[in-house]
Amino acid sequence: MDRRGLVWVGIGAVGLGLGIAAAVWNAVQFAVIAGALALVAGVAGARLVVALRAARSTIEELSGEVDHLRGDLDHEASKREDLEQQLSSRIQLTSVRRGTQYDALTDPVTGLFSEGYFTVALEARIASARRNLKPVAVVVMEVIEGLRDGAPHPADATVVAHSIGQTIRESDTACRLMDGGYALVLEDTSETGAIWTVERIRRELSAQAPDLTMWAGVACYPAHGFSTEDVLDRADVALDMAREWRQDRIEVATAE
Incomplete structure (x- = not known):
């Protein structure tokens, strides 16, 4: 019970005491005062009861709203967990797809x-050119290596890739072919510039492994073809011509 309730209980007790005194001493004024106090205490008590019920x-x-909000929060938390799981799955799937695409574009060894x-x-470089x-x-x-010993076989691909990487520009493109060969696309480069680039690669290879033999075929747009x-056909023909030599050889295509 709060302080207001205690006050009105006290007033009621006083009224009760006055009523008893009026009965004992036959005092009318005490009876009137006791009745007034009892009325005030009763009204106040009724109001207090109403206020307590309202409270x-x-x-x-x-409490109901809090329970409802708690339920909403639990639901939102559950939805958030589901979304986080979905996002995590998508990120993993995207990562796998990107890794697969990267593997398809690059040689895993070199x-x-x-x-x-x-x-x-x-195709893109020629279109741009x-x-x-x-x-x-x-x-x-x-x-290749082992040609002089009579047992030729492809050279270490990582050694070749390193020599190429040390030589070409960032704008150039170096690729490893499925047959074990290599191909370069040299942007804004004439046949003279291409020969010099290949010669630098040859020197880099010789410095790393003297027993290596390099054959190369060079063709240029538009000097040797327009498509x-x-x-590419002219470059392949030039490579076949270079293979006829038992030493390092760079052959340049001829225009027909």
């Missing part, structure tokens, strides 16, 4: 681009 009702309503990427890059009236050089290479197929 209890309000508390019950607020880190060079794949043959599929080489074909797309060559056609628009900008600039040359593009294509180089196909084969590097991707023509330029």
Whole structure:
């Protein structure tokens, strides 16, 4: 009970005491005062009861709202967990897809681009060169070891890739072909520039492994062809000519 309740109980007790005194001493004035105090205490008590009921009702309503909000929060938390799980699954799936795409574009041993990427890059570079009236050089290479010993076999791919990476520019494209060979797309490069680039690669290889033999075929747009197929065919023919030598050889395609 709060202080207001105690006050009205006290007033009621006083009224009760006056009523008893009036009965004992037959005092009318005490009886009137006792009745007035009892009336005031009764009215105040009734109001207090109403106020307590209203407060209890309000508390019950607020408690219901709190329970409802708690339920909403639990529901939102559950939805958030579901969304986080979905997002995590999507991130993992995207990562796997990107990894698969990256694997398809690069050679897993050397880190060079794949043959599929080489074909797309060559078409794009020649199309750009056609628009900008600039040359593009294509180089196909084969590097072997053991030729002098009579047991030729492909050279260590990582050694070749390192030599290529040490030589070409960032704007150039280096790829490893499925047959074990290598291909370069040299942007804004004439046949003279391409020959010099291949020669630098040859020197880098010789410095790392003197027993290596490198054959290379060079063809350029537009000097040796106007389409991707023509330029690549000319480079392949030049490589076949270089293979006829039992030593390092760089052959340049001829225009027909």
